[in-house]
Amino acid sequence: MEVEIESVEFGMNNEHIKLALTESMEVHKHNQPYKINTKKQVIIAFKGPSVSEWYHDNGFGIVGVDPKVFPALLRIGEGQFAKVNSVFQSTFQDILNNTRFKSEVDNAVKEGKKILLTGHSSGGAIASLATLWMLDQYARKRKHKVPIHCVTFGSPLIGDETLSHSVRREKWGCHFNHYVMEHDIVPRIMLSPKTSIQKYLPDIFNFFQQKVNSTTHKSKFPTLFHKRTPDRTIDNDHMETPEEAINFFENVLINASTVASHDAFDLMEPTTGSLKDKLSNDFVQVSPYRPFGDFVFCTRVETQDSITPRQQLVVQNPNAVLQLLFYFLQLPSEDQDLAEFSRNNLDENFSYETELKKNGLQLEKKVYLKNLNKDLLTSNGTTGADVRTTNKALFELTSRAKWCLMAVEESEKRKNENWDQIKKFMREFQVTSKSDQKIIEIILDEIRKYKEDPSNDSPDYYASFTKQSKERDFVANVNRLEQAKIWDVVIEMVMRKDLPDEFEVWDKLLVAGTAFRRLVEPLDIANYYRHAKGEGYMGVRPKRYKFTQRWYEHANVMSFETVSESNFVAVVEELKKEYDEPNKMTREKVKEEFERLTINVAKWKSEIDDADVFWGDYIMPTLQEKLE
Structure with a gap:
C-alpha cells in the first residue's frame, strides 16, 4: 500500500545537511564499508567502490535487482523487476549479509530514532540502495512509521526507469535529496557505456584517490575543509594530457545527449516499444540509468564571485532531472577553455565541502522547478523574470532545453488527463446520472445479481454461463x-x-x-x-x-x-x-x-x-x- 508520507517525515534541517556531508567525507578514510554515528539521531555514512570497479562488463554494468532484497522495485502489472548497477548492488548485499548493519538498523527502529543515510560519490549509491531496502522492509512491509532520509553528494545513478517508476509509485521520492554540482561529471558517468570511457578510468581513479587522500587527513568539521576556490583547476598529471580530459568529457556529454534526446521524444510520443529501446537494441547503446528522488542542482553563473553560495534548484520529476543532467553539463559560453572546463568537471565532485563552508546547501535557499515551469517560455517566446531572479543558470538555458522541460510538464498533464478519463468509468466520479x-x-x-440467481435451474452462475441457453446468460456475456x-x-x-x-x-x-x-x-x-x-x-x-x-x-x-x-x-x-x-x-x-x-x-x-x-x-x- 502507499506509504503515509506524513507519518515518516524526517524533518530535515541545515544541521542534518552539515552532519551528512561531514560523515560522508569522513568515511572515505575508514576501511569499513560504513560508519555509524548514534549520538542524537542515527547517521549512517557509506563508502562506495572505486570508479574503476563501477562496471562489471563492457556495457553499462547493470543487472536485475534481487527480488528478495528489493521486492517493491518493479512494474507491478508486468511483474518486471528493476535493474541496478551490479557492483553497487553486490556491495550493499555484502553489507547486509556480512556486517552488523541490519541489527543496528533494527535497534534504531525499535528505539524510534530518526535514521539519516548518506554518502559521497559511489558512497551515495550505496546509501540510496540501503534507504530503498529500509523503506521496503520497515515502511511498506511492517508498516513502521520510522523517519528515514537519504542525502547524497555527487552520487552516480544506480538504476533504470523501472526503479525510478517504483520510487514515485510508492511516494518514496521525498526521502531522497541528491545534491549535484552543476558541472559535476560523476552523476553523469553511468550514462556512458564502459567501452566509450574505459581508457580514462584508471586516471580518473588516480585523481579521485588523490582527492580523497587530501580531503580526509582532517576529520573535525571546520578543519575538514581546506581553503580553495571552487574553480581551481587540477594539474595536468591527473589526466595524462588535456586532450584525454577533453575526450572523456565529450564522451560523457555525447552519451548524455543521446539519452536525453530519446527520452524527450518518448515523452511526446509514448509507445510500448519506445524509440530509445529500439535504438538501444538495433543501433546505439543507450544507457538504461535514470534518476529518482529529489535532485538539488547547485548552479552558478560565469560572473559569480568565489565567495557567494550557489543557487539551488530542486527538481522532483526524474524526466526533468535527466534533461538537466545533460543541459547543465554544457559549456557556459563559447569562450570557455574546453580543457580547463573538462578538468574542473572532475574537481567539482569534491567541491560540496567548499560550498557548505560558504553557507551554501542551505534548505531555505532552495527554489523548486515545478514553481517556475509556467515561466520557462511565455507565449511570446521569452523566459519570465521570476526565472531570472531565482535561478540564473535555468534562465540561461537554451530554448531547446526549455522546450524539453516543458515536454516533461506536458507529459505529466497528459497522464493525469488519461487518469481523469478512466475515472469516468467509475460511479463515484459521475457528474450526472443521465450519462451513457x-x-x-x-x-x-x-x-453479481446473475451470480446470486443463476438461470436454467443451474447450481451456480458458472454452470449457467457454460450452457448459454437463456437471455440472462446472453446479457451476462x-x-x-x-x-x-x-x-x-x-x-x-x-x-x-x-x-x-x-x-x-x-x-x-x-x-x-x-x-x-x-x-x-x-x-x-x-x-x-x-x-x-x-x-x-x-x-x-x-x-x-x-x-x-x-x-x-x-x-x-x-x-x-x-x-x-x-x-x-x-x-x-x-x-x-x-x-x-x-x-x-x-x-x-x-x-x-x-x-x-x-x-x-x-x-x-x-x-x-x-x-x-x-x-x-x-x-x-x-x-x-x-x-x-
Whole structure:
C-alpha cells in the first residue's frame, strides 16, 4: 500500500545537511564499508567502490535487482523487476549479509530514532540502495512509521526507469535529496557505456584517490575543509594530457545527449516499444540509468564571485532531472577553455565541502522547478523574470532545453488527463446520472445479481454461463465483454506508461480491479472451456486478470501466485479433462494435484471474506466424486 508520507517525515534541517556531508567525507578514510554515528539521531555514512570497479562488463554494468532484497522495485502489472548497477548492488548485499548493519538498523527502529543515510560519490549509491531496502522492509512491509532520509553528494545513478517508476509509485521520492554540482561529471558517468570511457578510468581513479587522500587527513568539521576556490583547476598529471580530459568529457556529454534526446521524444510520443529501446537494441547503446528522488542542482553563473553560495534548484520529476543532467553539463559560453572546463568537471565532485563552508546547501535557499515551469517560455517566446531572479543558470538555458522541460510538464498533464478519463468509468466520479458512459460498478452489480440467481435451474452462475441457453446468460456475456473492453484499455495505457506512476496503487483501482477479477474471470474460464479450445486457459490468461491480481497482491504485500482464488476453477477443468482422457497425467497424479488444490482453496476461504469470489461449490465436489 502507499506509504503515509506524513507519518515518516524526517524533518530535515541545515544541521542534518552539515552532519551528512561531514560523515560522508569522513568515511572515505575508514576501511569499513560504513560508519555509524548514534549520538542524537542515527547517521549512517557509506563508502562506495572505486570508479574503476563501477562496471562489471563492457556495457553499462547493470543487472536485475534481487527480488528478495528489493521486492517493491518493479512494474507491478508486468511483474518486471528493476535493474541496478551490479557492483553497487553486490556491495550493499555484502553489507547486509556480512556486517552488523541490519541489527543496528533494527535497534534504531525499535528505539524510534530518526535514521539519516548518506554518502559521497559511489558512497551515495550505496546509501540510496540501503534507504530503498529500509523503506521496503520497515515502511511498506511492517508498516513502521520510522523517519528515514537519504542525502547524497555527487552520487552516480544506480538504476533504470523501472526503479525510478517504483520510487514515485510508492511516494518514496521525498526521502531522497541528491545534491549535484552543476558541472559535476560523476552523476553523469553511468550514462556512458564502459567501452566509450574505459581508457580514462584508471586516471580518473588516480585523481579521485588523490582527492580523497587530501580531503580526509582532517576529520573535525571546520578543519575538514581546506581553503580553495571552487574553480581551481587540477594539474595536468591527473589526466595524462588535456586532450584525454577533453575526450572523456565529450564522451560523457555525447552519451548524455543521446539519452536525453530519446527520452524527450518518448515523452511526446509514448509507445510500448519506445524509440530509445529500439535504438538501444538495433543501433546505439543507450544507457538504461535514470534518476529518482529529489535532485538539488547547485548552479552558478560565469560572473559569480568565489565567495557567494550557489543557487539551488530542486527538481522532483526524474524526466526533468535527466534533461538537466545533460543541459547543465554544457559549456557556459563559447569562450570557455574546453580543457580547463573538462578538468574542473572532475574537481567539482569534491567541491560540496567548499560550498557548505560558504553557507551554501542551505534548505531555505532552495527554489523548486515545478514553481517556475509556467515561466520557462511565455507565449511570446521569452523566459519570465521570476526565472531570472531565482535561478540564473535555468534562465540561461537554451530554448531547446526549455522546450524539453516543458515536454516533461506536458507529459505529466497528459497522464493525469488519461487518469481523469478512466475515472469516468467509475460511479463515484459521475457528474450526472443521465450519462451513457458504461460504469464499471453498475456492470459488476448486474453480474453479481446473475451470480446470486443463476438461470436454467443451474447450481451456480458458472454452470449457467457454460450452457448459454437463456437471455440472462446472453446479457451476462455482454456484460463480460463490456468489462473486458474497459479493463483492456486501462491495461494498455499502463503498459504504454501513459498514466501517473502512482496509478497502480490507487485504492479505488484496487477495489474495482479485485471485484472485476473475482466476478468476471470465472465467466471467462467458463467461456473458454465451453468452446473446448486450446491447451488450457492458464496458458492464455488475459493480461487484465494478471494485472489486477498483481495490484491486489502488491497492495497486500503478497508474492505473485499463478493460481489464485479467481482462476483455480481453470485448474479443476484441466484435471477433469485429464481424468476423462489422460494425456499428461496419470489418474493418481490427478488425484494428488486435486488434493493440493483443495488445500489451497480452503486456505483462501479462511483468508478472504468476499461474496464476489466463486468457490466452485458444484464443480469441485463433482470432480471429487469421480476421484473417489
